[in-house]
Amino acid sequence: xxxxxxxxxxxxxxxxxxxxxxxxxxxxxxxxxxxxxxxxxxxxxxxxxxxxxxxxxxxxxxxxxxxxxxxxxxxxxxxxxxxxxxxxxxxxxxxxxxxxxxxxxxxxxxxxxxxxxxxxxxxxxxxxxxxxxxxxxxxxxxxxxxxxxxxxxxxxxxxxxxxxxxxxxxxxxxxxxxxxxxxxxxxxxxxxxxxxxxxxxxxxxxxxxxxxxxxxxxxxxxxxxxxxxxxxxxxxxxxxxxxxxxxxxxxxxxxxxxxxxxxxxxxxxxxxxxxxxxxxxxxxxxxxxxxxxxxxxxxx
Numbered sequence: 001x002x003x004x005x006x007x008x009x010x011x012x013x014x015x016x017x018x019x020x021x022x023x024x025x026x027x028x029x030x031x032x033x034x035x036x037x038x039x040x041x042x043x044x045x046x047x048x049x050x051x052x053x054x055x056x057x058x059x060x061x062x063x064x065x066x067x068x069x070x071x072x073x074x075x076x077x078x079x080x081x082x083x084x085x086x087x088x089x090x091x092x093x094x095x096x097x098x099x100x101x102x103x104x105x106x107x108x109x110x111x112x113x114x115x116x117x118x119x120x121x122x123x124x125x126x127x128x129x130x131x132x133x134x135x136x137x138x139x140x141x142x143x144x145x146x147x148x149x150x151x152x153x154x155x156x157x158x159x160x161x162x163x164x165x166x167x168x169x170x171x172x173x174x175x176x177x178x179x180x181x182x183x184x185x186x187x188x189x190x191x192x193x194x195x196x197x198x199x200x201x202x203x204x205x206x207x208x209x210x211x212x213x214x215x216x217x218x219x220x221x222x223x224x225x226x227x228x229x230x231x232x233x234x235x236x237x238x239x240x241x242x243x244x245x246x247x248x249x250x251x252x253x254x255x256x257x258x259x260x261x262x263x264x265x266x267x268x269x270x271x272x273x274x275x276x277x278x279x280x281x282x283x284x285x286x287x288x289x290x291x292x293x294x295x296x297x298x299x300x
Contacts, residue, residue, distance in 0.1 A: 016160070016163070017069075017156070017160050019069045019070060019072070019073045020073060023156065024070070024073065024156070024157075025073070025077070027153060027154075027157075028070075028073060028074050028077055028115075029077065030153075031074075031115045031118075031119070032074070032077065032078065032111070032112070032115055035111075035114055035115050036111050040107065040110060040111050042110075043106070043107045043110045043111065044107065047105075047106050047107050050105045050106075050107070051105065051106040051107070051294070052103070052104070052105070052106070052294070052295040052296075053103070053104070053105070053106035053109055053292050053293065053294055053295055054101055054102070054103045054292070054293055054294075054295045055101065055102045055103075055109045055113070055290055055291065055292040055293075056098055056100075056101045056290070056291050056292075056293075057071070057098070057099040057100045057101070057116075057117075057120065057288055057289070057290055058096070058097070058098055058099065058288065058289045058290075058291060059094050059095070059096060059097055059098075059099055059124075059286070059287070059288055060096055060287040060288065060289060061095075061096070061286060061287040062093065062094070062095050062128075063093075063094060063124045063125075063127075063128045063286045063287075063288075064091065064092070064093055064124060064127035064128045064130075064131045064164065064165055065088050065089070065090055065091065065092050065093075065094060065099060065124060065127070065164075066090060066091070066123040066124050066126070066127035066160070066161040066164040066165070067090075067119055067120045067122075067123035067124060067157070067161065068086045068088075068090060068099065068100050068120070069086075069090070070119055070120070070123070070157065071084070071100065071102075071116045071119065071120055072084040072086070072100075072102075074112055074115060074116050074119070075102050075104070075108065075109070075112050075116070078108045078111055078112045079104055079105055079108035081104055081105070082102055082103065082104030082105070082108055082109070083102065083103045083104060084100065084101075084102045085100060085101050085102070085103075086099070086100045087099060087100050087101065088100075090164055091127075091164045093131065099120075099288070103295060106292065109292050110292065113290050113292070116290065117288060117289075117290055119157070120286075120288055121285035121286045121287075121288050122151075122154070122157075122158070122161075122283075122285055123157060123158070123160070123161040123164075124161075124285075124286035124288065125283040125284050125285045125286040126158055126161035126162060126165065126279060126280055126283040127161040127162070127164045127165035128165065128283070128286055129165070129278070129279055129282075129283040129284070130144070130146075130161070130162050130164075130165025130166060130167040130279050130283075131165040131166055132260060133165075133167065133260060133263060133276060133279065134165065134166035134167060136260060136263045136264050136267075137263065137264070137267050137274075140264075140267040140268060141270070141272070142266075142267040142270075142271055142272065142273060142274055143168050143272065143273045143274075144166070144167040144168060144273070144274060144275075144276065144279075145167065145168050145169065145170045145253070145273050145274065145275040145276070146158075146159060146162045146167060146168075146169055146170055146275065146276070146277075146279050146280055147170055147255075147275050147276070147277040147279075147280070147281075148170070148171070148173065149277035149280055149281040150280045150281070151280070155172070155173075158280045159172070159280075162279055162280065165279075167279060168273075170275055177206070177207070177209070178198050178202065178206050178207065178208045178209060179209045179210075179211070179230070180194045180195060180198060180208070180209065180210040180211060180226075181211050182211055182213070182232075185210075185211075185217075190217075190220060191210050191211075191212060191217045191220050191221050191224075192217075192220035192221060192223060192224040193224075194210070195208055195210050195220075195221055195224035195225060195226045196224045196225075199224065199225050207227045207228060208225070208226050208227050208228070209226065209227065209228035209229070209230055209253070210224075210226040210228070210229060210230065211230040211232050212229050212230065212231060212232065212242075213232055213233070213234075214238075215241060215242060215245060218231075218242050218245050218246065219245060221250075222245070222246065222249055222250060226250055227250055227251065228250055228251045228252070228253060228272075229242075229246060229250045229251070229252055229253070230253045230254075230255055230275075231252060231253070231254050231255075231271075232255055232256045233255075233256035233257055234254070234256070236262075236265055236266060236269060239254060239266070239269055239271065240269055243269065243270065243271075251272045251273070252271045252272050252273075253271065253272060253273040253274070253275055254266050254269075254271045254273070254274045254275070255274070255275040255276075255277075258274055258275075258276050258278075259278075263276075
């Protein structure tokens with residue numbers, strides 16, 4: 001998949017976040033307070049007066065760009081006089097290249113360095129891993145979904161990075177979708193009873209998804225009227241048997257034990273979606289550096 005073909009999806013994802021929202025502003029303020037605290041002892045000593053500098057973010061690996069607007073907002077909070085210039089678009093696949101530069105007082109740049117890198121490396125890492133999974137699904141009808149296995153406090157941003165990488169979001173939290181899990185079923189006497197209770201409460205106002213572990217639970221959930229079946233930790237052979245029972249009477253999601261190596265095999269079974277917690281809980285931070293120089297110093 002080319003970078004150009006990914007841009008519409010990436011830009012659409014970008015438009016779904018308000019980078020100046022109270023939630024994101026509060027997150028950045030908390031992150032800065034954690035690192036800067038009462039002040040940057042080193043920079044305040046080394047730079048007693050304003051010193052104009054330029055900082056450049058450099059990708060040191062192939063990655064999918066995600067999070068530059070967030071970094072811009074971070075430096076804006078530190079010092080409104082800073083000037084941030086992205087050099088690539090969100091969602092672009094790049095190699096070793098400059099991603100952005102920021103100009104302003106060296107003290108502001110150095111105060112924001114670690115927090116900016118932590119967030120940018122995290123989001124680019126998620127977007128990059130997601131893009132790898134999405135590429136494996138090309139030519140199939142299966143959607144790639146994330147999960148709630150996110151870093152506490154960063155879910156909105158990490159799910160954004162999944163979208164930039166070409167994936168789709170599952171439910172955001174417990175409040176926006178019904179998903180009956182194994183523990184719900186155990187506490188109610190079975191998945192069928194849990195589905196019936198949910199249907200009785202919500203009628204057709206809510207789509208009801210149920211996690212099932214074998215053919216017996218598939219039949220129970222179907223009989224109770226589940227709209228989506230989550231086939232959890234099943235082999236391809238088990239899923240094939242379950243699909244023969246389901247017969248398109250419910251949408252099918254697969255999860256558990258999915259890797260880049262076996263993803264395609266599961267997708268080619270014809271399932272509607274595959275959810276992968278690793279997109280957010282196991283993505284490696286992208287290799288990005290931040291080089292700060294005097295503003296008057298020529299490029300090397």
